[in-house]
Amino acid sequence: MTATAGNRTRAGFRQVRAGHLFVLPYVVLLALFGVVPVCYSVYLAFTDAGGGFAGFSNFTRTATDYRFLPALGHVAVYLVIWLAMLSVLVVSLTLVVHQLASRRTKAVIRLAYYIPGALAGASSVLLWLFVLDPTVSPVAPLLKAMGSDHFTDVITPGHLPVIFAIIAFWTGAGGWILVLYGALNTIPADVIVAAKMDGAGRIRTALSIQLPMIRKSITYMLILAFAAGTQLFVEPQLISQASFGVVPNDYSVNQLAYQFAFTQNDFNGSAAIALDLLVIALVSTSLFVTRGRLFDTD
Amino acid sequence: MEMVHSNAHGRRPRRAGRVRGAALTATAVIGALTLAACSGGQSVGGNSSVADSGSKYGFKAASQDSKAQVTVWVDSTREPIAKAYNKAHPHAQVKIVTYDGNANGSNTFKTKTQLFDRAGSGWPDVAFTTDNNSASWGSFGGTGDLAAVNKGLVPQTTLDNFAKGSLDVCTVKGVTYCFRNDLAQNVLWYNKKLMDKFGYQVPTTWEQYQQLAGKVAAEHPGYLVGTAGDAWTPEIYMWAAQCPANDVTGAKTIKADTSDPKCVRAAKMLDRLIADKTMSTLSLFGSDFVKNEADKVLMLPGPSWYGGSVFQGTLKTPAGQIAAASPLKWADDDQTVTGDVGGGAWWISSHSKNLKAAADFATWVTGQAKYGSALAPTYPAYVPAARTWASETQKSGYYADDIVAPLSQAAGQVWSGWGSAQFSQEAIWAKVVQAGMAQGKTVVSQLPAWQTEIENQARTFGYEVTK
Known part of the structure; x- marks a missing residue:
């Protein structure tokens, strides 16, 4: 081995060590608050209250619960609306903002998009409780025009997936636009310039150049939004309490898991539902990854 | 079993309050995961082995330390009485923690307790809840988190001072687990000034009540004879009709038949009055009702706490108008029966290290008619305190007539055929019947769905359901 090669190895080693140091705090937190709880819920899901091995009984028990399928259905409908809204509106809004000429307008709009996302989840839902109540809502005329004179008219079961999607969009979309x-x-600017010289208009550029080139970011957004969407909890939970229970406290799958743990004292069943969600998220994520060719190198 | 309402005890509901409660529970979920990860799955409570006839308290108590500080959980309405205790007992200070009082179905008390069970520590010594439905959950046959109070913890003479039947709701298999804070017996509240003005007689039967509602609809449209917009609607109308929807016949058995004629008669009445628009379907505590219908209330069947909480607090009806009449009777029935809506309770933790001080606190606060200089916000379950409370209430001059006689009469008329199971009848009613009403369905048409949901919920909690 020559001296140069040795130096190079030592330098490489130092770089690797620095990398490890940078990653370490994250790994520790991930292990404590990510990996350990997941392992624990896997343990819970396959054991009974006494700690004995329970096979799949927790899964079958929770999946045959009369509230399970309706909750799953609620979340599925919500996800379809939410993901469709997210992919169409966020992408179009981003393209529009990006094409604006004035730097200042761009900056102001970016900030405006971001602000709702800066509100913590529960407090933004709280805000929406007022928006949705025709007695106090600033958009009361609009709600009344749509035939909702009272809060209970607004939150009928048919409206809920759309309402939750709007709330989620309002709180979450701004960040994704950024x-x-x-x-x-x-x-690269030269790609855009080349397109222009070839005679592509703004729409053609967006469809044939920009969209394909940010495909991975869009896939990434959909994966995370899907994972967050399956965890629907705060919105229905708060609206349930605000509606004095007319919106049931077992509307979403996560709420059902919560009911299992805290009103039925069935942590094992609760963990089984949590694992159901994990599996659903993993399967659909891998679909997104392969279909969206997320890890392909260009 | 959680209750969906929070307002049972003189506390004015605020949306912010509700949401705060929910935010708390949301935090609790995160806490649950964290705690669960650290505790290694040890379950300290959560089994029935706590009963112990050899112990002087009737259960396996923690090793006692007469100097250990007592922690009490109260809602904001009960905070003054806890402070008053500290003032009266300078040498036995309790640590006061305020929480949402289990309001609005937040279930905080049970949620946190179950987390403490898994962590093996952290329980409060005494907790107040706005509902009285924790007994079957925390009994020796349940999680074992609640201390028995009638097996040596307090003398029987103290317990005998609670209104007859008031401890039944928290008694499981002869073991009593709570000190009832207040009674929530239903009476017929009415606006005497308006009734006199319109020339109406106060009804004594549900049939007369319906007749009068018909007259109101024709002669004074817009005025209300009741509301059916809250989750406790069945506890007012169905309970008084002796509808067998919630007959808890054993530790894990329940009888329910919502197709019974007694349920149908109440459902038909509700439908008729709702169609006539003399019965509102808005929540009494919603901003809508307060804004648009507060001055339209002619009569209002409902619990004892409506007087202070609804009329005086939420609707701000001026003094000298409101009075109470005895509960209404169905003409065919042999006797008058009524229901009750909530009524808070104080619970002692079986894990307390200072049971004597905890019991001393709980019996002292339930024995008070006054919270400092103010009158207790609700009708005390402790009879000597109730007497003082009644005479003081009359002296306050808010009511147009004597409300003490009808209230104390109603206290003894609560029908025992409506039990207190581990699940919430209010949540069931809200989820099924009220949600249907919001979509224009009649109550009668929803009786089968109500039955199905009761059966489903009951089975989820391991109950055997019979008709």
Whole structure:
């Protein structure tokens, strides 16, 4: 081994060690608050209250519970609406903002998009409770025009998936617009200029150049939004309490898991439902990853 | 069993309060995961082995320390009485923690207790809840978290001072687990000034009541004879009709038949009055009702706490208008029966290290008619305190007539055929019947769905359901 090669190895080793140091705090937190709880719920899901091995009985018990399928259905409908809204509206809004000429307008709009997302989840839902109550809502005329004179008219079961999707969009979309905006910025200017010279208009550029080039960011957004969406909890939980129970406290799958743990004292069943959600998230994520070719190198 | 309402005890509901409660529970979920991860799955409570006839308290108590500080959990309405205790007992200070009082179905008391069970520590010594439905959950046959109070913890003479039947709701298999804070017996509240003005007689039967409602609809449209917009609607109308929807016949058995004629008669009445618009379907505590219907209440069947909490507090009806009449009777029935809506309770933890001080606190607060200089916000379950409370209430001059006689009469008329199971009848009613009412369905048409949901909920909690 020559001296140069040795130096290079030592330098490489130092780099690797620095990398490890940077990652360490994250790994510790991930282990404590991510991995350990997941392992614990796997343990819970396959054992009974006394700690004995229970096979799949917790899964069958919770899946045959009369509230399970309706909850699953609620979340599925919500996800379809929410993901469709997210992919269409966020992408179009980002493209529009990106094409604005004035730097100042762009900055103001980016901030405006971001602000609702800066509100913590529960407090933004609280805000929506007022928006949705025709007695106090600033958009009361609109609600009344749509035939909802009272809060209970607004929150009928048919409206709920849309309402939750709107709340989620309002709180979450701004952040994604910023992320996609950043992704658009990474497209080399000469590519755009070349397109222009070839005669592509703004729409053609967006469809044929920009969208394909930020495809991975969009897939990434959908994966995370899907995972967050299956965990629907705060919105229905708060609306349930605000509606004095007319919106049931077992509307979503996560709420059902909560009911299992805390009103039925059945932590094992609760863990089984949590694992159901994990499996659903993993399966659909891998679909997204393969279909969206997330890890392909260009 | 959680209750969906929070307002049972003189506390004015605020949306923020509700949401705060929910935010708390949301935090608890995160806490649950964290705690669960650390505790290694040890379950300290959660079994029936706590009963112990050899112990002087009737259960396996923690090793006692007469100097250990007592922690009490109260809601904001009960905070003054806890402070008053500290003032009266300078040498036995309790640590006061305020929480949402289990309000609005937040279930905080049970949620936190179950987390403490898994962690093996952290329980409060005494907790107040706005509902009285924790007994079957925390009994020796349940999680074992609640201390028995009639097996040596307090003398029987103290327990005998609670209103007859008031401890039944927290008694499981002869073991009593609570000190009832207040009674919530239903009476017929009415606006005497309006009734006199319109020239109406106060009804004594449900049939007369319906007749009068018909007159109100024709002569004074817009005025209300009741509301059916809250989750406790069945505890007012179905309970008084002796509808067998919630007959808890054993530790894990329940009888329910909502197709019974007694349920149908109450359901038909509700439908008729709702159609006539003399019965509101808005929640009494919603901003809608307060804004648009507060001055339209002619009569209002409901619990004792409506007087202070609804009329005086939420609706701000001026003094000298409101009076109470005895509960209404169905003409065909042999005797008058009524229901009750909530009524808070004080619970002692079986894990307390200072049971004597905890019991001393709980019996002292239930024995008070006054919270400092103010009158207790609700009708005390402790009879000597109730007497003082009644005479003081009359002296306050808010009511247009004597409310003490009808209230104390109603206290003894609560029908015992409506039990207190581990699940919430209110949550069931809200989820099924009220949600249906919001979509324009009649109550009668929803009786089968109500039955199905009761059966489903009951089975989920391991109950055997018979018709």
